[in-house]
Structures are given as structure tokens and as C-alpha cells.
Amino acid sequence: MVVQRSFSSLAAFGAALLLAARGEARADEGMWTFDAPPIDRIAAATGARLDAAWLDAARASAVRLTNGCSGGIVSGQGLVMTNAHCVADCVQTLSGGGEDAYLTDARDREERCAGLQAEALLTITDVTDQVRASVQGKDGEAYVRAREGALALAELAACGQDRTLRCQAVSFFRGGQYKVYKYRRYNDVRLVFAPEAAVAAFGGDPDNFNFPRFAFDVAFLRLYVDEAPAATPVFLPWRSTPPAEGEASFVVGNPGSTERQLTVAQLETQRDLVQPLAQAQRLELRGRLLQFRADDPDRARGAAQALAWVENGVKIGRGRMALLNDRAFMAGKRAEEDALKARVAADPALAATAGVAWDRIADAQDAARDLYPAYRQLENGPGGSDLFYDARLLVRAALERDKPDAERLPEYGDARLPRIERRLLDAPPRDLALERIYLEHWLLKTREALGVDDPRVKALLGGDSPENLARALAETRLVDPAFRAELWAGGRAAVEASDDPLVAFVLRIDGMARAARAAYEAKVSGPVDAAAEAIAGARLALLGDQIYPDATFTLRLSYGRVAGWRERGRAVEPFTTFAGFYARASGAPPFVAPPRWLEARKALAPDTPFDFVTTNDIVGGNSGSPVLDRRGRVMGAIFDGNSHAIGGAYGYDATANRAVALTTAAIGEALSKVYGRAGLADELMGR
Missing domain, CATH: 2.40.10.120 (Thrombin, subunit H)
Structure with a gap:
């Protein structure tokens, strides 16, 4: 692969990574x-x-x-x-x-x-202290929920309900800093x-x-x-x-x-699990879209755009996998990590807070290998399907709005609901033929990833075939903005009473998707994010404004x-x-x-x-x-x-x-x- 040539010299690239670990500049990077x-x-x-x-x-x-x-x-x-x-x-x-x-x-x-x-940036406000206070003493899923809740509150405090603004709380340095970006929204x-x-x-x-x-x-x-x-x-x-x-x-x-700030253990998980799974699915989806374009010339233009995005993703995936399999690149990353670990170990205060963080992240990778496929397939849903995502937003917003703000999934807090509403009521037209391809592909790949006998797969398919189920789900009325508006306004009662096939399906499987998410947050995201925050704090203490x-x-x-x-x-x-x-x-x-x-x-x-x-x-x-x-x-x-x-x-x-x-x-x-x-x-x- 051509990409490998960029990192073919262990001496050159390893030396560059060691310079970065010491905080010295690399020209043009950043x-x-x-x-x-x-x-x-x-x-x-x-x-x-x-x-x-x-x-x-x-x-x-x-x-x-x-x-x-x-x-x-x-x-x-x-x-x-x-x-x-x-x-x-x-x-x-x-x-x-x-x-x-x-x-x-x-x-x-x-x-x-x-x-x-369109959004134009107005201000940046540091909210690191209040976010860290919210997660003090928490771990696992509780850590993730507390952090996300604090970020949602920071957004609300910065923008209120002003619909000409958007406030987004962002984590930097893998938890080393948290800032609210305030935008003028058009x-x-x-x-x-x-x-x-x-x-x-x-x-x-x-x-x-x-x-x-x-x-x-x-x-x-x-x-x-x-x-x-x-x-x-x-x-x-x-x-x-x-x-x-x-x-x-x-x-x-x-x-x-x-x-770029992932640990070597996380990069190995990317190399061995995340990227191969994603790439295999992209390649098959590309084949389906090529066939669709050939079978239906009248839809060639819409298929061409969808195909271009997938082919772009295939090239990106191929390049990333080549780099992660480049021994020189990975050796350089290990050298960078070892250099930072040595500096942390030499500082008693940093060693006390971050010394074991790399081991904790490495330990969580075993859980990631077990839990990631279900998390990817069930919680992330079918890539490319805008209508599935619309249905998910309608279902979860309806269920979450009945709860006190502090008890909701963080992305459905009061501060974030106006953005969801805008997406649902102001979406561009959807192509149902393409939606059916995305849904069928996702159902087939979920069965493949989790196994035919997995109870979640049986519940997902409900005794039907992926092909027949996708055909039925693609009969959804969510293509109609007025129908989406009706469900949004009707809330939980309207969503639970709906006979729309896609809405009913998403409502039926929402429990297993939430369970996959909760398990991943408890065993992977929570422990990893807490440890990454400790590493980020040490990196910032040692390197300060030398890093981005x-x-x-x-x-x-x-x-x-x-x-x-x-x-x-x-x-x-x-x-x-x-x-x-x-x-x-x-x-x-x-x-x-x-x-x-x-x-x-x-x-x-x-x-x-x-x-x-x-x-x-x-x-x-x-x-x-x-x-x-x-x-x-x-x-x-x-x-x-x-x-x-x-x-x-x-x-x-x-x-x-x-x-x-x-x-x-x-x-x-x-x-x-x-x-x-x-x-x-x-x-x-x-x-």
C-alpha cells in the first residue's frame, strides 16, 4: 500500500514521535x-x-x-x-x-x-473544573452519565433556549480539558x-x-x-x-x-477489531450499491452519490488498516508512549494519578473485544439509514422526555432537544430504495456479527428474514415531515400507539440497544475515559502548550x-x-x-x-x-x-x-x- 511508504523508516518516524513525547515541535503538524x-x-x-x-x-x-x-x-x-x-x-x-x-x-x-x-464560532469557555467535580468518585457507566450530564448543563448555561445559538460542550485531550463552544447558528x-x-x-x-x-x-x-x-x-x-x-x-x-492520543493498547484494538469489522461491512455495502446502480438506471444519480461516500470510506479504511499494520509506525507509537510513561514515573505526583492508567486501559480492551460488536450493531444502528436514525430520535426523545432532566440519556436533555427537533422537522428528502439497502445490509451484518443463535438476533428479526424485514421497514411514513412532526408533538403516547413499521420496530428493539450501550459504558467507555483523563492531565502538565x-x-x-x-x-x-x-x-x-x-x-x-x-x-x-x-x-x-x-x-x-x-x-x-x-x-x- 502507498500509505505505508509514509512511515517506512522506523528511525525517522520513531525519532519524530520521541520528539513529540518531549514536547518538541514537528514542523507543520497540528x-x-x-x-x-x-x-x-x-x-x-x-x-x-x-x-x-x-x-x-x-x-x-x-x-x-x-x-x-x-x-x-x-x-x-x-x-x-x-x-x-x-x-x-x-x-x-x-x-x-x-x-x-x-x-x-x-x-x-x-x-x-x-x-x-451553518454555525460560526463566537466564544470558547473552559468548563473543566465543573465537569471534573461532577465525576468525582464515580466510575463505569455512572462516570459516563455524570460527565455527559454536566456537559449538557454547561451547554444550557451558555446558550439557554436561544435558537439563534448553538452551544456544544467538547472534551479535549481525551478528558484533559472540557470547553463549551458557542456558535451563531444560521x-x-x-x-x-x-x-x-x-x-x-x-x-x-x-x-x-x-x-x-x-x-x-x-x-x-x-x-x-x-x-x-x-x-x-x-x-x-x-x-x-x-x-x-x-x-x-x-x-x-x-x-x-x-x-492520535490513543494508547498502543487502543490502537491494537482498532487494528484487530474495529477497523476490520467496519471495512468488511463497507466493502459489502459497496457491492450492494454497485448492483443497485446497475439494476435501476433511473436511480443512478442518487446511487452514485451514496456510492461515492462509501468508496471514500473504503479508501480511508484501507489506509488506516495499512498504517496500523505498519511495524515502524506502531514501534514509533510505543516509543512515544514509553517516553511519556517514563516522565510520569519520574514525577511522584503524576505517578500517583496516572501511573496505572495505561494498564487500566489495556485491561478494558478484553471487554471491548467482547462487547464492541453488539454495541456497534445494536446501538449505532445501520450506517447510511437516515430514517432509522429519525425513528431512534423520535422513540428515545418520547421515552426520555417523561423523565426528570437529570435522569435522561444525556443527549436528550432539555438543552439538546431543540437541535433534535430541527433535524426531525427540517430533514431533506429520503430515498426509500436506498434506505431498504442500508437496513437489509445492517440486519444481515448484525446476524453475522452476533451469530444466528444469539437471543438478540432472534429478537431483532422476530422470526423473519433480513430481506423481508427490511422490505417491510422501508414502507415507513417517516419520509413525510408532517408525520415526523405529528409524532414529535404527540410524544410517548403517539410513538407507542404508532403502527408505522420502522417506529414500531425501533421501539421494540430499543431495550436491547440500551443494554448493549450500558454494558459497553460500564466495562469499556467508563474505565477507559477515566484513565484517559488521568493520562491527559499528565500530558498537559508535562507538555503544556506544546501539544494540540x-x-x-x-x-x-x-x-x-x-x-x-x-x-x-x-x-x-x-x-x-x-x-x-x-x-x-x-x-x-x-x-x-x-x-x-x-x-x-x-x-x-x-x-x-x-x-x-x-x-x-x-x-x-x-x-x-x-x-x-x-x-x-x-x-x-x-x-x-x-x-x-x-x-x-x-x-x-x-x-x-x-x-x-x-x-x-x-x-x-x-x-x-x-x-x-x-x-x-x-x-x-x-x-
Whole structure:
């Protein structure tokens, strides 16, 4: 696997991990929070000393999209730049199955993306002390419930019931810190521009996680308040000139999740259990979606989007498994862990609180191997099925709302109910044919994972086959927003009386799902989280501001530079051009240039930089993140990483990990000369 090449040198990577254990910097690595940016380190690495004005403007202009992507505000009228792949579902809905590009020429043609919200970060508040006080003396499931209850109360205290705000309490450093992120929430997000899927995803799965790239993966949204474009006086200035090789680059976005602070014992569980199970299921689901697309050409467009997400997951899973099986990488992780353990052991105070924490986490891995399959299948439910998740929300909210707030499952506390309600009442359309595929796949895989004779499997299927049961469940009326609203308003009585097949099914199996969750929290999550908190406290005491927390889909700053890398003895240049795009456009999928692009070929400057790579540390969730220069101007939009970046969940290697972005120079050229959207181009340029 190509990913293994990033960590093929035990000496080099092990030395880098030992430097990290001692708190010494590794160039370009890090997803830094905005309340603790490493100003001196950034200046030393890039020559740019970021001041408070730069940071405040970047923070205020960054948005987090509730579909798992990022974006940046790029005009004073609420215009947001993100990726086309981040709005593909919206495009499909608004186009009504017609042309897959979305081109507006007037504000009154900007249409709302159902179910999509945007959030801009306002403040960060540390609540570590109150959370730690709530878990004092507790362990297992009680520890998890007390912690989550304290986090929910912190959210309520910060935001109250103000529906223009969202407050999210977040754990950093595996429990070393807890903070409340307060966001300005925009519930009305409208689509302004999206290109054809053929050019947005040019190269398809073969080019995904690779470079050179020639994808025009950009889209524009607009934030609305009270039926008018939002006033956004702080925004990212647009840069029309392309970046230069070696130039400093800064990515402001919301990386989804990393697990770089896991112990070796936890990484081994990921390697031996979690990732293999997930990957096997992804591969089978990919096969089902391929067959579905072939059998039903009329649904090919919807299936193509679902397939793209699954294929993306397959590549990520393959890369992660390759990295976890790389002996050099794991040896480096052990060296890092041993170095930290030695420093803890040398400090009596830290040894008293964290000395046995690694052993406690290792001991819990035996329970994880026994309990994880049931937890994954029963509590997490069928991946991809939005309707199952809607049914779960309706059922659990109905059951939990009857209880005092302190006795509920934490995610159903009063502070979090408005967010659940918005999701249920403002969801985009669902494809019942795809839902049936997801449900059937999940039922089959649950039977396989737990065994035919497991009592929970028998209760789950109720004597029916997975195929027949999935067919029946897909007859649900939850596709109708009015029906979801009726159940939400009716509460427990309405849910328990409902004859909807999916609602009744989720209500019937909820007890066994809760039991799987409770067992996992008691034997795994609770003990592991308490021990991880002790390790985090020691790490922070020893390393302080020299380290950054794992990604949590919260706003982060990454610094780096525009740079290629060496691959199998050859140099990979950091830029592609329009000329390269046309040379690669063979006319056969997935290398098809849309007619507009073929017609505009002579109008486009062939040497215009198209896509480029930087050393910025990014992972999934950064899609749509603006790439800024040292003056805070946007010069690109992140849309992917190279193959070496796939293992970024567990580690970073500056010699080969690269973020892939689209230049603003290419965006401006194409808006004017391919799409004839001079008004949009003028708004970006401030004209």
C-alpha cells in the first residue's frame, strides 16, 4: 500500500514521535484550537506572526456545516464558499433530477437546502473544573452519565433556549480539558452555485486521495436571516492571484476526528477489531450499491452519490488498516508512549494519578473485544439509514422526555432537544430504495456479527428474514415531515400507539440497544475515559502548550506551506493547470469535461494553476475549509488529501502528507469564462 511508504523508516518516524513525547515541535503538524494558537511556532515555521486581528477575522469568517463539512464567509452578504461534494444532496433535491449543476443569476433564485445549517464560532469557555467535580468518585457507566450530564448543563448555561445559538460542550485531550463552544447558528442556508458533478468530482474514485488532481470542487451558499441575506461585515478577502510554491498557507476549518492520543493498547484494538469489522461491512455495502446502480438506471444519480461516500470510506479504511499494520509506525507509537510513561514515573505526583492508567486501559480492551460488536450493531444502528436514525430520535426523545432532566440519556436533555427537533422537522428528502439497502445490509451484518443463535438476533428479526424485514421497514411514513412532526408533538403516547413499521420496530428493539450501550459504558467507555483523563492531565502538565488536542469537528487552525513531495524517487509538483485538465479529459468516465468546459477552452488561460497541495495537517471534516495566506486572504478551498494523508487519523508525516485544494484563481476564471457568472465573481472581488 502507498500509505505505508509514509512511515517506512522506523528511525525517522520513531525519532519524530520521541520528539513529540518531549514536547518538541514537528514542523507543520497540528490542528490548533483558536484559544491556544502556537504563535511563536507558526512564526518560526512560516515567517508569519499572526496577530489577534488576523485570528479573530479567521474565526468569525469560518463556518461549520451540519452535514460534516466546513466553509468560509467570503462576502459581506453572507456568501459562503465550500465544496461541491458537500452540497451534492442539496443540488440533487433542488434540480429535481435534471441538470446536476446549480447556477443562479439573481438572489430570488437562491433556494434553501433543507436540513442544512451553518454555525460560526463566537466564544470558547473552559468548563473543566465543573465537569471534573461532577465525576468525582464515580466510575463505569455512572462516570459516563455524570460527565455527559454536566456537559449538557454547561451547554444550557451558555446558550439557554436561544435558537439563534448553538452551544456544544467538547472534551479535549481525551478528558484533559472540557470547553463549551458557542456558535451563531444560521438555519436558513441557500444554494447559490454548484458546478456539474462531472467536473466537481473529475477523476472519480481513481483520482480520490491522489495527486495530480483536476477537480473543480467548489460551491457557494448564502446565509439568510429573516428571509434576507445575512449581514456579515467580517469576511475573508478574495485573492485572485494563485499561490506560489513555498508560500505559507493556513487552513481554517473543522477536522472531524483523529485518534492520535490513543494508547498502543487502543490502537491494537482498532487494528484487530474495529477497523476490520467496519471495512468488511463497507466493502459489502459497496457491492450492494454497485448492483443497485446497475439494476435501476433511473436511480443512478442518487446511487452514485451514496456510492461515492462509501468508496471514500473504503479508501480511508484501507489506509488506516495499512498504517496500523505498519511495524515502524506502531514501534514509533510505543516509543512515544514509553517516553511519556517514563516522565510520569519520574514525577511522584503524576505517578500517583496516572501511573496505572495505561494498564487500566489495556485491561478494558478484553471487554471491548467482547462487547464492541453488539454495541456497534445494536446501538449505532445501520450506517447510511437516515430514517432509522429519525425513528431512534423520535422513540428515545418520547421515552426520555417523561423523565426528570437529570435522569435522561444525556443527549436528550432539555438543552439538546431543540437541535433534535430541527433535524426531525427540517430533514431533506429520503430515498426509500436506498434506505431498504442500508437496513437489509445492517440486519444481515448484525446476524453475522452476533451469530444466528444469539437471543438478540432472534429478537431483532422476530422470526423473519433480513430481506423481508427490511422490505417491510422501508414502507415507513417517516419520509413525510408532517408525520415526523405529528409524532414529535404527540410524544410517548403517539410513538407507542404508532403502527408505522420502522417506529414500531425501533421501539421494540430499543431495550436491547440500551443494554448493549450500558454494558459497553460500564466495562469499556467508563474505565477507559477515566484513565484517559488521568493520562491527559499528565500530558498537559508535562507538555503544556506544546501539544494540540485530537480533532473533534471543532474549529482549528493548521499552518503549512505550498509544497509537493517525492513519490517513488520522483518529484510530485505542487500545482496542476487548466492545460493539464484538458489533456486528462478523455471523454470516458470519470474523465469527462462538461460541454461548458469544452466550449470555454480557448477562453481560459492554459497555465492558470488549477489544484494544488500544501503541507497543512487536515482530515475529513476539513472539506470546504478556506486556505488563507499570511494576510488572511483566501487563496484556495480544501477538498481532499493525498494517499499518505489517509492515515492522518493516527499520525502525521510532513515529508508526504499533503492537503489538496482548488485555487481561487481557477474559481474566478471559471465563474467568469465557463459559467458566465460575472455577478458572483464581482461579489467575491468586492466590486
